[in-house]
Amino acid sequence: MERAGERWVQPRKERTARLLELMDDPQKTYRVVHLTGTNGKTTTTQLTATMLVAGGLRAAPCGNIGVPVLDAVRDPGGFDVLVVELSSHQLWYLGLSDPAGQPVPWAATCLNLADDHLVWHGSAEAYREAKALVYRNTRVACVYNRADEATQRMVEDADVIEGARAIGFGLGIPGPSDLGVVEGILADRAFLDDRRNSALELTTVADLAAHGLNAPHIVQNILAAAALSRSLGTEPAAIKTALDGFRLDAHRIEVIARAGGVTWVDDSKATNPHAAQSSLQAFPGAIWIVGGDLKGVDLSDLVAGAGATARAAVVIGVDRDHVLEAFARHAPAVQVLEVVPGDTEEVMTRVVELAAGIAQEGDTVLLAPAAASFDQFASYADRGHRFAEAVREWIDQGRSSDQGSTDDAGGTTPDAGA
Structure with a gap:
């Protein structure tokens, strides 16, 4: 099969199974979290890994950022969780895998979906289909964006492991099995026993503002990362600790x-x-x-x-x-x-x-x-x-009519407002 000037040789089932055997089948050894989306992948991958570490797990951001997946698998110290950022191109190739070679993530999310990479994929529908593969074989939590119907449809259509839950996130008031914002408080109504009648506080928009993390789309990324982390048992206090020390990469608002x-x-x-x-x-x-x-x-x-x-x-x-x-x-x-x-x-x-x-x-x-x-x-x-x-x-050079001083990049960003 050829695509966009590339030659793809599909691995045989026997070779894939042998490779997994030699690597001690990393999907059984490690819990794996998969993240994709048109935007916010890297920030959410970093947030998730940071929250997991704050919760006491040895976690590595992998894939397009951080540690190469093969290096993480071969790390002599081992990891409890691999948090893997996946592009639409990588997911498309994974879609060609035989069942023996398909990933089985603990939790997965597609943060959002908008037209992108249309030249490579050929159409918006092909791009959506590639992104939707992130949820395939998910074991515990399929995390989706409540404000993006396309991601909810992906979860509804996904072939997941029996028992996997759909977990929504958004800037509005959360329902049961959701994470959201209530009067300036980021709240979890998904990972607690009495989720119909109560919620757990994760942090506040005011606290996020102190660290330049309160822009609406960043708050959405935080909620998605919190959902993934909570699916692995990270406590709310650890999530708040992680956020207090987190800073966005350069060139992001x-x-x-x-x-x-x-x-x-x-x-x-x-x-x-x-x-x-x-x-x-x-x-x-x-x-x-x-x-x-x-x-x-x-x-x-x-x-x-x-x-x-x-x-x-x-x-x-x-x-x-x-x-x-x-x-x-x-x-x-x-x-x-x-x-x-x-x-x-x-x-x-x-x-x-x-x-x-x-x-x-x-x-x-x-x-x-x-x-x-x-x-x-x-x-x-x-x-x-x-x-x-x-x-x-x-x-x-003094081109401003009213000379001022340069502040650092930790300034206040607009409020999430929910």
Whole structure:
């Protein structure tokens, strides 16, 4: 079977069984948690592993981040739990496995689903089918997003081990078997005996705000991680301890500076419309930096919805026509500024000049491109780094009409509001 220029040789059942035997069948030796989703995978994988460790388990984040899975399996100290981040591409290949080689996770989640990687998968339906494989053979907890019907349908359709439970998470009041938010308290109504009449407090939105973790989509990630961790017996107190010490990676709604009354936010990791929508909802009325390699995705719905709330847009990318047309058609009231491509070294300098020229006291300038970076930058991290450097250079050169000081990235993010 060939796909996208790749050659795939399907392993024979006998070879797969022999490999598992040689590795002492890691699925029986370790409890495994599988995570996927269009956005939030890495943060939720890190959160889950951190919570499990705080609860006394030896856990390793694996897959696309952290320890390679084979290294974790061969670690002489051993692990209690492997927390594995899986992309849609990896899940697609796993879908070709014979039953003997199929993973059997303890718990699994698809955090959310939105169009992405359509060129590789060929269609949105094929992408959804690949993501849905994350729940196959789940033993204990199928964790889904109550605000995303596609993930609930995945759980309903999944071929799981008898006895596996569906566990929902969301920003609203949780029902039995859910985790949610009640009057600013993150609550668990899934993993306790009397879940119909009571709940367990995990933390509060106010406590999360003190650590820059209270943006709505981050709170959703925390609830998903808590559900996965609670399925493995992690106590609420350990979850709170883990959150008190947790910090987001760079380029994820990172407040990089405040100067002249203007806040500059780097969310370069927002590489698709779904992620950018979350950022725009966290910072309504922002001056939005958008554009790049769109990967075949249409931005019209994003621009017409959350994008229309932006005070202005600064459009970047080699091919900007689609983005410019989307604003002209769906959000004509939004002021649009265009950065004509030049040397990579100059792009973010020009972006900051344009944004600073229209920013007023109280404004937020938000880099949430809704696109990949490879048309102009080496990676989303390179794009974010260049943005941060350009902001700091602008501040150092005194271009702000009201000189201020640069704060660190631990600033307050908007409240989850539930």
